[in-house]
Amino acid sequence: MAMYGLVEYEDAAPDVRAIYDDIMATRKVDWINNFWKAIARDPALLRRTWESVKQIMAPGAIDPLIKEMVYVAVSVTNGCEYCIASHAASARKQGMTPEMFHELMAVVGMANETNRLVKGYQVEIDDAFKKPAI
Amino acid sequence: MAMYGLVEYEDAAPDVRAIYDDIMATRKVDWINNFWKAIARDPALLRRTWESVKQIMAPGAIDPLIKEMVYVAVSVTNGCEYCIASHAASARKQGMTPEMFHELMAVVGMANETNRLVKGYQVEIDDAFKKPAI
Amino acid sequence: MAMYGLVEYEDAAPDVRAIYDDIMATRKVDWINNFWKAIARDPALLRRTWESVKQIMAPGAIDPLIKEMVYVAVSVTNGCEYCIASHAASARKQGMTPEMFHELMAVVGMANETNRLVKGYQVEIDDAFKKPAI
Amino acid sequence: MAMYGLVEYEDAAPDVRAIYDDIMATRKVDWINNFWKAIARDPALLRRTWESVKQIMAPGAIDPLIKEMVYVAVSVTNGCEYCIASHAASARKQGMTPEMFHELMAVVGMANETNRLVKGYQVEIDDAFKKPAI
Amino acid sequence: MAMYGLVEYEDAAPDVRAIYDDIMATRKVDWINNFWKAIARDPALLRRTWESVKQIMAPGAIDPLIKEMVYVAVSVTNGCEYCIASHAASARKQGMTPEMFHELMAVVGMANETNRLVKGYQVEIDDAFKKPAI
Amino acid sequence: MAMYGLVEYEDAAPDVRAIYDDIMATRKVDWINNFWKAIARDPALLRRTWESVKQIMAPGAIDPLIKEMVYVAVSVTNGCEYCIASHAASARKQGMTPEMFHELMAVVGMANETNRLVKGYQVEIDDAFKKPAI
Numbered sequence: 001m002a003m004y005g006l007v008e009y010e011d012a013a014p015d016v017r018a019i020y021d022d023i024m025a026t027r028k029v030d031w032i033n034n035f036w037k038a039i040a041r042d043p044a045l046l047r048r049t050w051e052s053v054k055q056i057m058a059p060g061a062i063d064p065l066i067k068e069m070v071y072v073a074v075s076v077t078n079g080c081e082y083c084i085a086s087h088a089a090s091a092r093k094q095g096m097t098p099e100m101f102h103e104l105m106a107v108v109g110m111a112n113e114t115n116r117l118v119k120g121y122q123v124e125i126d127d128a129f130k131k132p133a134i
Numbered sequence: 135m136a137m138y139g140l141v142e143y144e145d146a147a148p149d150v151r152a153i154y155d156d157i158m159a160t161r162k163v164d165w166i167n168n169f170w171k172a173i174a175r176d177p178a179l180l181r182r183t184w185e186s187v188k189q190i191m192a193p194g195a196i197d198p199l200i201k202e203m204v205y206v207a208v209s210v211t212n213g214c215e216y217c218i219a220s221h222a223a224s225a226r227k228q229g230m231t232p233e234m235f236h237e238l239m240a241v242v243g244m245a246n247e248t249n250r251l252v253k254g255y256q257v258e259i260d261d262a263f264k265k266p267a268i
Numbered sequence: 269m270a271m272y273g274l275v276e277y278e279d280a281a282p283d284v285r286a287i288y289d290d291i292m293a294t295r296k297v298d299w300i301n302n303f304w305k306a307i308a309r310d311p312a313l314l315r316r317t318w319e320s321v322k323q324i325m326a327p328g329a330i331d332p333l334i335k336e337m338v339y340v341a342v343s344v345t346n347g348c349e350y351c352i353a354s355h356a357a358s359a360r361k362q363g364m365t366p367e368m369f370h371e372l373m374a375v376v377g378m379a380n381e382t383n384r385l386v387k388g389y390q391v392e393i394d395d396a397f398k399k400p401a402i
Numbered sequence: 403m404a405m406y407g408l409v410e411y412e413d414a415a416p417d418v419r420a421i422y423d424d425i426m427a428t429r430k431v432d433w434i435n436n437f438w439k440a441i442a443r444d445p446a447l448l449r450r451t452w453e454s455v456k457q458i459m460a461p462g463a464i465d466p467l468i469k470e471m472v473y474v475a476v477s478v479t480n481g482c483e484y485c486i487a488s489h490a491a492s493a494r495k496q497g498m499t500p501e502m503f504h505e506l507m508a509v510v511g512m513a514n515e516t517n518r519l520v521k522g523y524q525v526e527i528d529d530a531f532k533k534p535a536i
Numbered sequence: 537m538a539m540y541g542l543v544e545y546e547d548a549a550p551d552v553r554a555i556y557d558d559i560m561a562t563r564k565v566d567w568i569n570n571f572w573k574a575i576a577r578d579p580a581l582l583r584r585t586w587e588s589v590k591q592i593m594a595p596g597a598i599d600p601l602i603k604e605m606v607y608v609a610v611s612v613t614n615g616c617e618y619c620i621a622s623h624a625a626s627a628r629k630q631g632m633t634p635e636m637f638h639e640l641m642a643v644v645g646m647a648n649e650t651n652r653l654v655k656g657y658q659v660e661i662d663d664a665f666k667k668p669a670i
Numbered sequence: 671m672a673m674y675g676l677v678e679y680e681d682a683a684p685d686v687r688a689i690y691d692d693i694m695a696t697r698k699v700d701w702i703n704n705f706w707k708a709i710a711r712d713p714a715l716l717r718r719t720w721e722s723v724k725q726i727m728a729p730g731a732i733d734p735l736i737k738e739m740v741y742v743a744v745s746v747t748n749g750c751e752y753c754i755a756s757h758a759a760s761a762r763k764q765g766m767t768p769e770m771f772h773e774l775m776a777v778v779g780m781a782n783e784t785n786r787l788v789k790g791y792q793v794e795i796d797d798a799f800k801k802p803a804i
Contacts, residue, residue, distance in 0.1 A: 080249040116778050175772065186588070210387050218390065239444075253347050310641075313641065337472070397491050478652050521617070570795070571787070598770055610781035640740065643741060647741045654753055
């Protein structure tokens with residue numbers, strides 16, 4: 001149960017309700033998931049988080065579907081069950097097929113494995129990788 | 135310095151050298167980076183890791199460039215400097231622009247933030263997210 | 269369910285019971301939470317952990333309330349649900365208001381985000397930060 | 403070396419320079435540390451991050467010094483060397499004494515230990531900790 | 537509930553069923569645990585993971601019991617409840633006593649604590665530890 | 671450079687020096703590594719940590735060599751370079767062969783991979799794994 005409970009739409013103050021409306025309009029959904037209702041206890045956090053998420057997850061140089069899949073990859077690495085469930089749902093809605101999910105998990109698993117092999121074997125960065133990218 | 139030193143190409147046993155050759159041919163490069171030279175101390179680990187990486191990072195339902203970017207996202211989340219440097223280099227070689235990198239980092243940063251907000255506020259998974267995907 | 273079950277007060281050996289008594293007396297509570305009952309299967313671990321916690325969480329240069337809030341911050345970062353729930357309860361008991369919790373979560377979220385931006389952008393430590401603190 | 407290099411003040415576009423000026427004015431310093439110069443390659447990220455940090459780290463229900471110490475605690479838990487160095491410097495500037503740092507580290511260390519004991523012993527949340535906080 | 541559901545033995549395609557048979561024969565058990573049934577949605581991932589696990593967990597320079605205990609140590613550090621439960625069960629089956637588990641947890645807890653003290657105090661690697669191991 | 675510098679033997683107060691002596695005597699070495707010198711700035715932390723480490727790493731139900739290897743496994747998972755270097759050195763001194771290290775890394779890598787597959791596929795704990803161990 002959320003630590004300070006959930007702020008339901010009908011109980012929300014106008015500023016919170018306006019953000020709920022924007023979330024639903026932007027995502028073309030007719031309900032608010034628990035994450036937003038939980039952090040709505042702190043309207044400043046709700047606004048800041050939503051504005052950042054809205055800006056970051058919008059179409060840009062990377063496709064929104066790919067962004068959702070990256071979100072899943074990070075959430076799996078951190079072990080955040082809620083985040084995996086919610087962002088995988090978003091990714092599926094945007095077109096992630098089971099095959100894409102399987103490949104995503106394969107990459108995430110392998111990256112987590114080789115990240116540790118690198119640390120364990122104390123591998124030094126090759127000079128070729130030290131050059132700035134521009 | 136790698137814990138058991140690096141296995142250079144000219145010192146490598148034939149089975150290790152064959153893997154080095156396959157790495158270079160597959161990636162169209164003419165050198166082997168330190169990661170492979172470090173784990174080559176254990177030829178079984180080298181073979182298993184390379185065969186998995188080769189299979190996983192190949193074109194499939196997800197584009198190889200996207201796979202490299204997911205690799206970067208995981209490595210950033212885990213704080214593996216070597217892995218960030220090497221996979222960002224691979225991603226750039228495959229076409230990752232600075233704009234794509236910036237957006238990738240924005241998503242990774244935001245995911246790491248909201249992963250913690252979810253845990254901190256003890257958000258329960260919505261019923262809508264509990265349904266199996268198929 | 270705890271891996272080796274819980275050691276209830278009435279079933280506890282005298283040395284374990286003495287620690288339980290000290291926990292209750294120190295914390296001014298009349299019950300023992302599951303963490304202690306679970307690790308009591310290993311009385312040496314119970315004693316060592318309790319003595320360290322008792323010493324570390326006592327008033328000192330940092331206020332006990334702040335120490336509990338730092339405990340919550342670390343537990344959120346690590347995703348330990350039990351630890352979040354139990355230490356947030358302790359913090360509230362010592363005076364943490366909802367506003368303080370909200371600000372704490374905002375800092376924890378932001379730190380987790382910028383920790384990754386630093387790694388991803390491969391930021392080098394400024395010389396000004398390299399000087400020893402004394 | 404930062405992946406896309408650092409944006410120095412004299413080379414910065416007006417919008418970036420304005421943020422640099424605000425950082426220096428807000429923090430009462432006369433230089434910009436590498437973190438901001440590295441992420442300035444993405445002015446949108448720079449602005450969003452600075453505005454969030456400025457808002458979150460300001461005086462509120464929690465003292466700014468405590469916020470800096472929480473930042474250090476999270477950064478230590480995540481192993482971000484840059485973040486530890488820079489936020490410890492900020493904390494010291496705001497009054498963190500060596501004794502406070504020692505106690506902070508003791509709490510961070512203990513929390514990281516008990517977080518794992520909880521997971522390892524599979525401790526279930528006590529009913530008393532499941533009640534919402536309000 | 538597993539994201540794409542579980543592949544039960546009776547519904548499994550021949551290649552998946554063959555792997556299930558090999559898992560049961562190798563481990564001398566007459567059932568398949570959920571992990572394998574969940575990743576069986578991706579037969580290539582199932583095969584690759586099983587072949588690696590089979591090879592890695594076999595008797596070698598390290599005893600299989602010790603390998604299971606290391607698996608538990610890593611899973612506790614990462615907070616993977618499923619992995620802790622399943623590998624602790626395997627370890628117990630191979631002879632891990634409660635005393636061994638207690639000592640394992642003590643080491644895991646202490647390592648997680650000192651890992652952070654090292655980062656927090658910014659301890660530099662002693663020259664004596666920088667020499668390659670061979 | 672350690673945040674508050676290192677406490678060298680010749681500059682140490684008697685209580686710190688006594689702990690240094692005990693470390694050297696217990697470990698049969700004639701020098702103190704940087705970790706202890708860094709945390710010696712807080713004599714209470716030094717004492718508590720050393721007494722715990724001494725007790726935990728001593729021979730018991732698990733062999734000291736295995737304990738050192740578990741320490742390495744956790745440190746690799748957390749990415750603590752200092753801890754990897756120092757505990758691998760201890761393990762080698764106690765008899766860890768290159769083959770043992772290679773197998774250890776293989777287990778650590780695989781555990782880190784499957785930990786994420788479990789989270790990503792949202793695998794539920796089998797009833798058989800839910801039974802208490804005693």
